[in-house]
Amino acid sequence: MFDLEPDDELALVLETARRLARDELVPPMRTHEAERSISKALSASWDEVGLSTLDVPIELDGAGMGCLARVHLNEALAEGDVGAAIALDPYGPALVALLETGGTDAARTLVEATDGGTRRALYVDARDAVVREDGNRLTLDVAWVAAEDAAALVLVDDAGARLVAEGLSFDPVRGAGLRAAGGARLRLEGAPIAHRFENPDGAARARARARLHTASLLLGILSATCSFSADYAQERQAFGRPIAHHQALAFLITDMRIALDAARLVVHEAAWRVDQGLPCETEAASAWAECIEIARTLGPNGVQILGGHGFMADYPVEKHMREARALSLLHGGFDAAIEDAGRALVATASPLALGQEGAL
Amino acid sequence: MIDYRVSPETQARLAEAAEIGRKELRPAGLEADGRGAPIPPDDAFFERCLARGEGGTVWAGPDGKRATGPRRSVVERLLLSEELAYWDRGVIIAMPGPGLPENNVLSMGTDEQKERFLGPFLARDRPRWACFGMTEPGAGSDAAAIRTTARKDGDGWILNGAKCFIGGASRSDWILVQATLDPTKGRGAQRAFFVEAGTPGLGGFKIEKKMGLKAYESTSFTLDDCRVPAENLLGGEARYESSAGFKTAMRTFNAGRPQIAANAVGMARAALDESIRFARENDLLGRDRVRDRIEAISRKVRKARLVCLKAGWLADEERPNIIEASMSKALAAQMAQEATTLGLELVGLVGARGDHLIEKLYRDVKAMDIVEGTGQVQRMIIARTLVGLPR
Numbered sequence: 001m002f003d004l005e006p007d008d009e010l011a012l013v014l015e016t017a018r019r020l021a022r023d024e025l026v027p028p029m030r031t032h033e034a035e036r037s038i039s040k041a042l043s044a045s046w047d048e049v050g051l052s053t054l055d056v057p058i059e060l061d062g063a064g065m066g067c068l069a070r071v072h073l074n075e076a077l078a079e080g081d082v083g084a085a086i087a088l089d090p091y092g093p094a095l096v097a098l099l100e101t102g103g104t105d106a107a108r109t110l111v112e113a114t115d116g117g118t119r120r121a122l123y124v125d126a127r128d129a130v131v132r133e134d135g136n137r138l139t140l141d142v143a144w145v146a147a148e149d150a151a152a153l154v155l156v157d158d159a160g161a162r163l164v165a166e167g168l169s170f171d172p173v174r175g176a177g178l179r180a181a182g183g184a185r186l187r188l189e190g191a192p193i194a195h196r197f198e199n200p201d202g203a204a205r206a207r208a209r210a211r212l213h214t215a216s217l218l219l220g221i222l223s224a225t226c227s228f229s230a231d232y233a234q235e236r237q238a239f240g241r242p243i244a245h246h247q248a249l250a251f252l253i254t255d256m257r258i259a260l261d262a263a264r265l266v267v268h269e270a271a272w273r274v275d276q277g278l279p280c281e282t283e284a285a286s287a288w289a290e291c292i293e294i295a296r297t298l299g300p301n302g303v304q305i306l307g308g309h310g311f312m313a314d315y316p317v318e319k320h321m322r323e324a325r326a327l328s329l330l331h332g333g334f335d336a337a338i339e340d341a342g343r344a345l346v347a348t349a350s351p352l353a354l355g356q357e358g359a360l
Numbered sequence: 361m362i363d364y365r366v367s368p369e370t371q372a373r374l375a376e377a378a379e380i381g382r383k384e385l386r387p388a389g390l391e392a393d394g395r396g397a398p399i400p401p402d403d404a405f406f407e408r409c410l411a412r413g414e415g416g417t418v419w420a421g422p423d424g425k426r427a428t429g430p431r432r433s434v435v436e437r438l439l440l441s442e443e444l445a446y447w448d449r450g451v452i453i454a455m456p457g458p459g460l461p462e463n464n465v466l467s468m469g470t471d472e473q474k475e476r477f478l479g480p481f482l483a484r485d486r487p488r489w490a491c492f493g494m495t496e497p498g499a500g501s502d503a504a505a506i507r508t509t510a511r512k513d514g515d516g517w518i519l520n521g522a523k524c525f526i527g528g529a530s531r532s533d534w535i536l537v538q539a540t541l542d543p544t545k546g547r548g549a550q551r552a553f554f555v556e557a558g559t560p561g562l563g564g565f566k567i568e569k570k571m572g573l574k575a576y577e578s579t580s581f582t583l584d585d586c587r588v589p590a591e592n593l594l595g596g597e598a599r600y601e602s603s604a605g606f607k608t609a610m611r612t613f614n615a616g617r618p619q620i621a622a623n624a625v626g627m628a629r630a631a632l633d634e635s636i637r638f639a640r641e642n643d644l645l646g647r648d649r650v651r652d653r654i655e656a657i658s659r660k661v662r663k664a665r666l667v668c669l670k671a672g673w674l675a676d677e678e679r680p681n682i683i684e685a686s687m688s689k690a691l692a693a694q695m696a697q698e699a700t701t702l703g704l705e706l707v708g709l710v711g712a713r714g715d716h717l718i719e720k721l722y723r724d725v726k727a728m729d730i731v732e733g734t735g736q737v738q739r740m741i742i743a744r745t746l747v748g749l750p751r
Binding site: 269 | 362443658666670
């Protein structure tokens with residue numbers, strides 16, 4: 001029953017991911033950002049680790065460890081460098097979106113379209129795009145994606161998912177953040193829809209998983225900013241003592257930590273529900289909204305604690321702040337999340353009654 | 361392995377708690393609130409509590425063989441606390457039983473003390489109460505600053521001082537009073553004493569008027585050359601080496617903070633459900649503003665519950681939970697105030713009439729950010745560990 005201890009397999013994955021993040025993502029993060037891509041050495045190193053298919057079903061040669069494992073992994077990697085974490089992930093939430101809307105066969109089409117994950121696939125929520133569908137042709141405009149190239153696009157809307165594997169056009173943009181993964185305006189002009197999976201329930205679960213996927217990346221950034229700023233505050237002296245020992249900052253750091261821990265738990269609980277096959281859409285929307293809400297304050301506060309230094313690119317907190325904000329705009333952002341959660345919540349008399357479906 | 365399930369047994373207990381809450385706790389709480397006074401000790405409500413098997417002790421009896429029912433995990437206790445507080449937090453505090461000091465007696469009391477002070481709760485012949493006397497007019501969250509003194513006098517102790525805001529003090533069979541041998545020597549000089557009702561020098565009981573949580577009495581009293589025998593020193597003198605005396609209180613606080621947090625979660629959940637009910641009855645659910653408020657309350661409740669349960673889970677695992685216990689208390693208490701505030705905004709002027717449940721919850725829940733250490737004290741505790749904030 002109620003247990004928060006990762007099993008041995010997940011613990012091992014996380015230990016590996018955290019080591020990789022610390023040793024191979026953090027040191028070159030500014031280089032990756034400047035070069036708008038990760039190094040070949042990092043890609044090779046990552047391939048050796050073999051964690052990129054952690055949540056891919058076993059039938060598709062993945063590890064089949066599920067959504068909860070994925071969000072743990074995402075957070076661990078994003079704590080090192082979220083841009084690199086995205087660049088290292090061939091499928092993002094795209095593959096599980098097809099899994100939810102069309103099953104294993106649908107997901108297999110994406111594996112094939114990306115040459116077994118050697119090229120990236122993009123997930124786009126229709127709420128982030130201007131979309132026009134004409135028969136089997138798709139015209140689409142997304143102002144920013146964290147990529148400059150991809151083999152396939154999975155577009156999810158209320159009705160289901162569409163897979164497009166040709167005609168993707170990328171116009172590089174500067175990008176507010178996540179530059180290690182690239183940055184471009186994505187356009188399709190009457191591109192053929194390779195597969196269409198009409199499945200509203202599946203689409204809702206796909207959106208839930210995508211929100212949790214991105215929420216966990218956000219958690220990683222926020223975790224990094226909390227740790228870095230708290231460490232800095234214990235070293236930096238002002239008025240004769242570490243700045244962390246001035247109560248105004250001590251309480252700020254404490255509140256940041258509380259917010260982070262709470263958000264992490266709601267993300268994990270929602271991801272656990274995904275893996276259990278329980279209703280998860282409201283919980284995922286809520287978790288996403290919570291992560292966005294805390295990112296609004298934690299990102300800027302991380303910079304604030306460092307004062308003038310925080311504003312400079314010599315320290316990672318300015319990068320954390322920018323990237324957290326950019327990431328928070330995905331999936332329709334905060335407004336779509338609270339709208340989805342709010343509509344579901346008011347449909348029941350006591351939405352958080354204990355013990356429903358045997359879960360919290 | 362990570363698992364957020366609630367066992368079928370816990371679900372059954374939660375359902376039972378909900379039934380009692382609906383039939384007994386909510387009505388009793390509303391009545392006490394309307395009356396503006398605690399439920400009297402001779403009220404039939406308490407007889408019904410005894411009839412349901414409440415008001416006893418988990419002590420296993422002098423031979424250790426008494427069936428005490430299933431040993432509940434901290435997580436399950438927190439879930440039950442949330443559910444009961446959902447119906448009325450004031451009434452659950454008013455319930456008979458050895459209450460807050462029971463754990464202290466179980467963990468630190470001598471066998472003789474367990475039999476003498478917990479044994480009567482096995483009898484079930486009448487409602488009985490006990491309470492913990494820590495807070496003083498000049499020492500609230502700063503429990504180390506208490507000024508009630510204990511002076512050795514032959515084979516006994518003389519207590520002098522004043523306590524305040526003590527739940528159920530005037531009706532308690534005994535009070536576990538925290539006192540100091542020397543106010544200048546800090547925590548290590550503190551001791552806990554059983555002071556029985558009727559002991560000469562124990563008096564001046566005054567039931568305070570409160571903003572909320574009116575179902576139970578919060579009482580001030582004085583100790584005026586109040587003499588207790590040596591055997592009333594909790595655990596005996598051997599227990600009080602180094603700073604163990606202070607830890608008597610702090611152990612309670614460590615166990616208590618997630619409990620208060622769970623109460624706050626339950627109260628916030630009540631505000632959420634009332635908000636939805638009001639919105640539905642008044643055809644407001646189609647408004648974005650209304651749904652946004654409901655979503656915000658829900659999200660706050662959900663996260664506070666999980667932080668609270670994490671603190672409880674760590675306790676079950678016998679791992680340090682100082683940070684998490686304080687986090688749960690700091691977060692849940694603040695969250696619950698926000699939840700009731702949002703709920704009141706939703707019901708509008710109906711909330712200003714003074715007879716709406718959310719208005720009662722708004723008053724009741726404020727105490728959750730005060731008892732067992734204010735939100736500010738919780739942050740100090742967390743900051744000491746996180747960033748080495750000096751004491």
